[in-house]
Amino acid sequence: MIKTWELDPNFKEEIMNERGGEHLTACFQCSTCTLGCPIIDYVPSYNPRKIIQMSLLGMRKEVLSNPDLWVCLICQTCTARCPQDVRISDLLGAIRRIADKEAEAGNIKIDSSRPIFDKAFQHQLAKYGRLYDMGLAKEYYPKREGSFFKGMMAMMNDYKDFGMRMFKKGKMGPKAMFPEKVKDLAVMKKIFEEMGEK
Amino acid sequence: MSVTKLAYYPGCPSDATAMEQDMSTKAVFEKLGVELVEVEDWNCCGAAEVEDPELVYALNARNLAIAEKEGLDIVTPCSICYYNLERSNIALKADDELRAKVKGIDSALDYNGKIKAKHVLDVFVNDIGLEELSSKMSKKLNLKVAPYYGCYIGRPPETAFDDPDDPDSMDKLIELMGGEIVPFSQMKTLCCGGPLMMTRSDIAFEMAMKILDTAKSAGADCIALACPLCGMMLDCKQADIEKALHVEIDMPVVYITQLLGLALGIDANELGLNKNAVDTKDILGKVV
Numbered sequence: 331m332i333k334t335w336e337l338d339p340n341f342k343e344e345i346m347n348e349r350g351g352e353h354l355t356a357c358f359q360c361s362t363c364t365l366g367c368p369i370i371d372y373v374p375s376y377n378p379r380k381i382i383q384m385s386l387l388g389m390r391k392e393v394l395s396n397p398d399l400w401v402c403l404i405c406q407t408c409t410a411r412c413p414q415d416v417r418i419s420d421l422l423g424a425i426r427r428i429a430d431k432e433a434e435a436g437n438i439k440i441d442s443s444r445p446i447f448d449k450a451f452q453h454q455l456a457k458y459g460r461l462y463d464m465g466l467a468k469e470y471y472p473k474r475e476g477s478f479f480k481g482m483m484a485m486m487n488d489y490k491d492f493g494m495r496m497f498k499k500g501k502m503g504p505k506a507m508f509p510e511k512v513k514d515l516a517v518m519k520k521i522f523e524e525m526g527e528k
Numbered sequence: 529m530s531v532t533k534l535a536y537y538p539g540c541p542s543d544a545t546a547m548e549q550d551m552s553t554k555a556v557f558e559k560l561g562v563e564l565v566e567v568e569d570w571n572c573c574g575a576a577e578v579e580d581p582e583l584v585y586a587l588n589a590r591n592l593a594i595a596e597k598e599g600l601d602i603v604t605p606c607s608i609c610y611y612n613l614e615r616s617n618i619a620l621k622a623d624d625e626l627r628a629k630v631k632g633i634d635s636a637l638d639y640n641g642k643i644k645a646k647h648v649l650d651v652f653v654n655d656i657g658l659e660e661l662s663s664k665m666s667k668k669l670n671l672k673v674a675p676y677y678g679c680y681i682g683r684p685p686e687t688a689f690d691d692p693d694d695p696d697s698m699d700k701l702i703e704l705m706g707g708e709i710v711p712f713s714q715m716k717t718l719c720c721g722g723p724l725m726m727t728r729s730d731i732a733f734e735m736a737m738k739i740l741d742t743a744k745s746a747g748a749d750c751i752a753l754a755c756p757l758c759g760m761m762l763d764c765k766q767a768d769i770e771k772a773l774h775v776e777i778d779m780p781v782v783y784i785t786q787l788l789g790l791a792l793g794i795d796a797n798e799l800g801l802n803k804n805a806v807d808t809k810d811i812l813g814k815v816v
Contacts, residue, residue, distance in 0.1 A: 349580070349581045349582055350581055368718055368719050368735065369731070372731045372734060372735070373731070400727070401724065401728060401731065403679075403719045403721070403723045403724060404576055404679075404723055405679045405683070405719035405723075406679055406680070406683035406684040407679075407683065407717075407719070409683065409684045409685075410682070410683040410684055410685060410688075410692040411692075417684075419684065420581070423579045423580075423581075426579060427579055427580060442727065443726075443727045444727040447577070447726050447727050448577045448578075448579065451575070451577035451578070452577065452578060455571070455572050455574070455578070455587070459571040459572065460540050460571060460572045461540035461541075461572050461575065463544065470726065488729075491767065491768060491771070492764065492765065492767075492768055495764070495767060495805055496544075496545065496764065496805075499802075499803045499804075499805060500547070500803060501544055501545055501547055501803060502544065505543075506544060510540075510543065512569050512570070512571045513569045514569055514636065517590065517633075517634045517636045517637075518571060520633050520634050521583070521586045521587060521590075521633055521634070521637070522583075524586070524632075524633045525580065525582050525583040525586045525633070526580075526583055
């Protein structure tokens, strides 16, 4: 049951003010996005149409704390098929960014390791300008597991066979231990300071 | 043929998991007489992990500005890099305010919208053209191929260069090389699961498995693809998928640039065919 007194009438404007969220109100609830989504075979509760309707109604807290936000593949199938050009893939990205800010502020809890991963990825770019796999893994796993030791164990478990396989093919050698850096690191720093998540 | 020189954007996996894609892209363009000039000191496009579009635009404004100074269009073998570069290009071209904001960060981001970013497949099929490619082919590929397009070739509409439901640029190229396309239309544009590999590997593995299994049931000798994240999932991780899901697949996965290289008569090692995780020897035996 929807508790009307708990609805946030400003939520749709909040989403539409985020880049990617602009087309929210064009949705007419046809469900093409949901029926064509490849994730629903694995996560039956996943329903972008419902997320949009709840957003339009102002169910801010329910939308932002929905763990299904974080299983979107950004594969653009919904965006390509939407008859109303809602750009659902970008829209969900906008909602995820609001959710992430709320989680950072301690207002909600996100039941997914994806924000941790995305941030760890961005930290590599801010520091080196390119993806540094080893640095990413060293930040992501301990944060996901809640301790350095558990993180290292989880990383070993995921990477022992894979690492050996890549090593044998000459794709992961001593060179992979060190980051590949862009020369103009000052500009990377500026980009993330000006545009990055604060 | 009008293309003689392009700026080359290799992308982050080019010196690691997708080495063979980088090697084969360079070798193929050389053979075709197209000079590639690497985007000097390029930075990461933001991949799928940078969700803020403005941050993506700023990151790619720098890459685009570097190529623009050379007066060259950018070509990249990675579908995600292509999507990020070209959507940034479109957004920056259309929005003066955005361009000014991005330029305000640093003069290195001063991009004037004079170039385009392109995917290698688009350049092969639509710029160089099948006729020109055919005239340079010296080998026939007696292969049954499952052409896998993934996400960013036919989607989203602004940057797509092929059909969202039934893309055929790779099909045409494979048939031109003598290959046979196996029934694979339902899998062609289905996501490989890559973006969830690190956070929901259970789902990602199942998704990749579906693609691999369909190719196998269809009797394919190999899957052809055009994105290093798809390559990571379907090739590099194939043994992990077999182990986790208790299945045996053993399906060779190659980049379209590697197949094209073979048809152009380039040496297999120069195309990095010894670097694909699943052995490609059986494929090489069918190139005549």
